Amino acid sequence: MESSSNEFRPLDHKYIVEYIKATPALRSQLGYNLDDLKIREVGDGNLNFVFIVATPSASLVIKQALPYVRSMGESWSMSKERSYFEAEALREQGLYYYDRTMSVIGMRYLEPPHIVLRKGLISGIEYPLLAEHMSEFMARTLFFSSLLHLTTTQHRSSVAKFCGNVEMCRLTEQVIFSDPYRESQHSYWTSPYLDSDAQAVREDNILKLEVAELKSRFCERAQALIHGDLHTGSVMVTRDSTQVIDPEFSFYGPMGFDIGAFIGNLFLAYFAQDGHANHGNDRKLYKEWILRTIVEIWTLFDKKFTALWDDSNNSSGEAYLPEIYNNAELQLLVKRKYIKDLLHDTLGFAAAKMIRRIVGVAHVEDFESITDTATRAKCERQALDVAKMIMKERRRFEAITGAVSAIQEFHK
Amino acid sequence: MESSSNEFRPLDHKYIVEYIKATPALRSQLGYNLDDLKIREVGDGNLNFVFIVATPSASLVIKQALPYVRSMGESWSMSKERSYFEAEALREQGLYYYDRTMSVIGMRYLEPPHIVLRKGLISGIEYPLLAEHMSEFMARTLFFSSLLHLTTTQHRSSVAKFCGNVEMCRLTEQVIFSDPYRESQHSYWTSPYLDSDAQAVREDNILKLEVAELKSRFCERAQALIHGDLHTGSVMVTRDSTQVIDPEFSFYGPMGFDIGAFIGNLFLAYFAQDGHANHGNDRKLYKEWILRTIVEIWTLFDKKFTALWDDSNNSSGEAYLPEIYNNAELQLLVKRKYIKDLLHDTLGFAAAKMIRRIVGVAHVEDFESITDTATRAKCERQALDVAKMIMKERRRFEAITGAVSAIQEFHK
Numbered sequence: 024m025e026s027s028s029n030e031f032r033p034l035d036h037k038y039i040v041e042y043i044k045a046t047p048a049l050r051s052q053l054g055y056n057l058d059d060l061k062i063r064e065v066g067d068g069n070l071n072f073v074f075i076v077a078t079p080s081a082s083l084v085i086k087q088a089l090p091y092v093r094s095m096g097e098s099w100s101m102s103k104e105r106s107y108f109e110a111e112a113l114r115e116q117g118l119y120y121y122d123r124t125m126s127v128i129g130m131r132y133l134e135p136p137h138i139v140l141r142k143g144l145i146s147g148i149e150y151p152l153l154a155e156h157m158s159e160f161m162a163r164t165l166f167f168s169s170l171l172h173l174t175t176t177q178h179r180s181s182v183a184k185f186c187g188n189v190e191m192c193r194l195t196e197q198v199i200f201s202d203p204y205r206e207s208q209h210s211y212w213t214s215p216y217l218d219s220d221a222q223a224v225r226e227d228n229i230l231k232l233e234v235a236e237l238k239s240r241f242c243e244r245a246q247a248l249i250h251g252d253l254h255t256g257s258v259m260v261t262r263d264s265t266q267v268i269d270p271e272f273s274f275y276g277p278m279g280f281d282i283g284a285f286i287g288n289l290f291l292a293y294f295a296q297d298g299h300a301n302h303g304n305d306r307k308l309y310k311e312w313i314l315r316t317i318v319e320i321w322t323l324f325d326k327k328f329t330a331l332w333d334d335s336n337n338s339s340g341e342a343y344l345p346e347i348y349n350n351a352e353l354q355l356l357v358k359r360k361y362i363k364d365l366l367h368d369t370l371g372f373a374a375a376k377m378i379r380r381i382v383g384v385a386h387v388e389d390f391e392s393i394t395d396t397a398t399r400a401k402c403e404r405q406a407l408d409v410a411k412m413i414m415k416e417r418r419r420f421e422a423i424t425g426a427v428s429a430i431q432e433f434h435k
Numbered sequence: 436m437e438s439s440s441n442e443f444r445p446l447d448h449k450y451i452v453e454y455i456k457a458t459p460a461l462r463s464q465l466g467y468n469l470d471d472l473k474i475r476e477v478g479d480g481n482l483n484f485v486f487i488v489a490t491p492s493a494s495l496v497i498k499q500a501l502p503y504v505r506s507m508g509e510s511w512s513m514s515k516e517r518s519y520f521e522a523e524a525l526r527e528q529g530l531y532y533y534d535r536t537m538s539v540i541g542m543r544y545l546e547p548p549h550i551v552l553r554k555g556l557i558s559g560i561e562y563p564l565l566a567e568h569m570s571e572f573m574a575r576t577l578f579f580s581s582l583l584h585l586t587t588t589q590h591r592s593s594v595a596k597f598c599g600n601v602e603m604c605r606l607t608e609q610v611i612f613s614d615p616y617r618e619s620q621h622s623y624w625t626s627p628y629l630d631s632d633a634q635a636v637r638e639d640n641i642l643k644l645e646v647a648e649l650k651s652r653f654c655e656r657a658q659a660l661i662h663g664d665l666h667t668g669s670v671m672v673t674r675d676s677t678q679v680i681d682p683e684f685s686f687y688g689p690m691g692f693d694i695g696a697f698i699g700n701l702f703l704a705y706f707a708q709d710g711h712a713n714h715g716n717d718r719k720l721y722k723e724w725i726l727r728t729i730v731e732i733w734t735l736f737d738k739k740f741t742a743l744w745d746d747s748n749n750s751s752g753e754a755y756l757p758e759i760y761n762n763a764e765l766q767l768l769v770k771r772k773y774i775k776d777l778l779h780d781t782l783g784f785a786a787a788k789m790i791r792r793i794v795g796v797a798h799v800e801d802f803e804s805i806t807d808t809a810t811r812a813k814c815e816r817q818a819l820d821v822a823k824m825i826m827k828e829r830r831r832f833e834a835i836t837g838a839v840s841a842i843q844e845f846h847k
Contacts, residue, residue: 170654175608178654179601186595193587196753205758228765235769239754242582242590243657341608342651346617353640357647 028125031103034072034087036062042127043076043085048120049129054081066093070101070271075132082134083119088126088271092194094385095209101190105271108188112248112270133259133266140265141255144292145299145389147309154316156265157258157285158323165278166331168248170342178341182245185274191251192242192274199379200238204231209384216400220407221382233414237371245275253281254376255288256387279368282324287373287410289317290430291380291389294406298393314427321366321423329358367417370426374414381407409433440536443515446484446499448474454539455488455497460532461541466493478505482513482683487544494546495531500538500683504606506797507621513602517683520600524660524682545671545678552677553667556704557711557801559721566728568677569670569697570735577690578743580660582754590753594657597686603663604654604686611791612650616643621796628812632819633794645826649783657687665693666700666788668799691780694736699785699822701729702842703792703801706818710805726839733778733835741770779829782838786826793819821845 034042039062043049050057059079066073072087088106092099103126110121110128120129143150170178202210203224212221224230250257251272259266293313296306336345348354380387381403390406393399409430420426446454451474455461462469471491478485484499500518504511515538522533522540532541555562582590614622615636624633636642662669663684671678705725708718748757760766792799793815802818805811821842832838 170651175605175654176601179598179604183595183598186591186598189588189591192591196587201756201759205756205761228762228768231759231765232768232772235755235760236772239582242587242753245655245657246651341654343647344613344617347613347643348647349617350640353643356640356644360644360648 028122031090031124031126033089034074034085034125034127036064039074039076039085042125046120046122049076049083049085052081052083052119052129053078056080070094070105077132082132084130084132086128086130090126101194105188105191108185108191108273109269109271111184112250112273133264133268136261137259137264137266138261139256140258140260141288141292141388143260144255144289144313145295145392147296147299147304147306149309149312150260150262150265150316152263153260153265154319154323158320158327160265160267161253161278161282161285162324162327162331165247165249165281166328168275169246169278169340171332171340172335172338173341174339175341178245181248182275185248188272188274191272192276195251195272196238196242198384199375200234200241203379203383204234207384210382211384211386212382213390213396213400213403216397217382217403217407220404224378224382224407224411227411229415230411233371234375237368237375237414240277240368241280241372244277247275247278248273249276249278249281250284251276251280253284254387255285255292258285277368277372279365279370280372282321282365282369283372283374284376286317286320286369287376288380288387289313289320290373290409291377291387291406293317294402294409294434295387295389295393298390298395298398298402314431318423318427321369325362329362332358363421366420366423366426370413370417370420374410374417377406377410378414381410405434440534443502443536443538445501446486446497446537446539448476451486451488451497454537458532458534461488461495461497464493464495464531464541465490468492482506482517489544494544496542496544498540498542502538513606517600517603520597520603520685521681521683523596524662524685545676545680548673549671549676549678550673551668552670552672553700553704553800555672556667556701556725557707557804559708559711559716559718561721561724562672562674562677562728564675565672565677566731566735570732570739572677572679573665573694573697574736574739574743577659577661577693578740580687581658581690581752583744583752584747584750585753586751587753590657593660594687597660600684600686603684604688607663607684608650608654610796611787612646612653615791615795616646619796622794623796623798624794625802625808625812625815628809629794629815629819632816636790636794636819636823639823641827642823645783646787649780649787649826652689652780653692653784656689659687659690660685661688661690661693662696663688663692665696666799667697667704668700670697689780689784691777691782692784694733694777694781695784695786696788698729698732698781699788700792700799701725701732702785702821703789703799703818705729706814706821706846707799707801707805710802710807710810710814726843730835730839733781737774741774744770775833778832778835778838782825782829782832786822786829789818789822790826793822817846 040060044057056078061077063075064072065075070093071089074085076083076085088103090100090103091097092101106126106128107123110118113130117131166172205225250270251274252269257267257269259268293310296310300306343357348357390399390403412433452472456469468490473489475487476484477487482505483501486497488495488497500515502512502515503509504513518538518540519535522530525542529543578584617637662682663686664681669679669681671680705722708722712718755769760769802811802815824845
């Protein structure tokens, strides 16, 4: 499955055909008859080339990491080694092929009607299985890579490996935990409406105190192997299917960063709905569905995660040895504490992700697609104000429902 | 300076002479005339051989890690690679020579009147510069290896390297965070006096909840390159000199683990004093000196650590970028929060270190040298009760003085 070219060369529509023909693992996936090859470049992200390659009978995706940030140009360099960590994280889910020198990954093409979840949320589509699937994904990936399941030896060896993905961590640190809180040439916002809001973020001492704690947790706490970029643009959906993509930011970090990324982006979708409302659809019911889904994601995550923990009494996890945590009352006590701490982390990171999408460098289509600037600014301001409140007051919430109620209250 | 033998072989009084003669770096350190070589094995620790090697004009220490825990016998295996991490940590202080295959380190011999601090504390000797020196050592080693000083890239690369010292971390996890809280064949205590106290520790749900949090911090938080075993037996002293030795447990962990180890062991020395009192010396003044020294260590640490932080505005530290933390009020706010969190960690780890020395596997000479068993048990019980209180209530202390006062009050 793994191979390596002699040197790096960016793919293009012509070279990719040669590349596929010279690579048995890709040729066999496509069924050998390559006469009628259809190739489409669809990378709409900030970083990579993404090609959908199809024959009449088969298809795959070829993703290539470039040695710079695609959306910022070649001057913002970025190790293409991120594709190594993406391939490592993908091993269990649809990885066909990996070429380290070319930073090329061959993987499953998620055929139509799969769309990016963010686009579905903008269109107002309900996904009845989203909470079930995402809570399952997060509970399993986070639990099984943590010290609840792993021995110290397994954990430290995995931590050491993913320390190599440092450039992606640096990028996250900069765009999420730094740029929104300082003057930065890359940051922008819906001007002039949000000029003073952006300035207020840069002058908010209490907010900066909180973001420092979250940043330190991001940089120092190797709690689990996290996806690292789990927003609604990293999930492909149909009504029945939910597929997480793009784990190139993966490293050992705090669990709350993944859950917070996802929930924070659902909150952004929620606040953008007023900008997508029209006479035919006021989006009121849809907004309620989003909030219900957030509550359901957390509640199901809690349930699934603690069920895995309950079942782990014979596992080798170092954190809570059964000989020590040996009575029902204590087991409940440690689980409730763990989940509550995780909720506070989750809310903090959710807020950080929201803030950076409004006054930082990379915005979200949820808001960007609202064409009336004043309306967009109004939606963004609501989201920003709520995010600031949540970041500062997250520790007072005992349950997700309290946080969601506070947001509804705040939003009135 | 570095060399490597072909295979591992334990040193003994005969083989060490051959070894030195065959090793130019050691011969040159000893001055080449090896006719009158005096060799003394002085390893009183749990893990290694330690030889003092001297000619009439020169001396050095040769330390060899064995592939098992010396005090427990060959059945408790333990990677001798710990000497690699010790050598790495020693590079800046008195390392002459390192042989990875033999796990042999050649280093400076700390000549008389240097003694192990623990022995000095048992003898009731005051060290007027101890607080000054130890606070300086801890402030510098912890600050300069943290994200207050390092870039993310430097930090993660160092974290990855020291992940290799996992066996030492495992040992610490077991003896400090696990064994005292479960039935363990290795644990012992002053029986029968403390039988019910040891049982109470094993049945204390709240204590176990707290120790889980401390263990998770130990395992997951890569805050700084810590010594990892900074008790009073890892410090050699004279009235004017303070030398930290034995960094073989070093890895990226929470700063409070080092400061807590040292302060916790000073508290043990404090509670042992009543067992060393006699008609000529009631040790009352000495006990006061120990408490004063603990307060002074923390106060000076705080001062030196924040001074390094104040001076770091031009450094590359990732954690608190000057463009964000850009006003005096905010700078004060983040420093006070950092130091307060660190105090709480320090108190928690101090308590964990105290508990494990009373009801765990490796005890301290402070208590073991009290020959009257009932007296020893009384001293140990006081220390144990205080440690339990501190671990549970550490978050209510705003300053070290509050904690010390609470301990004096408790002790009355």
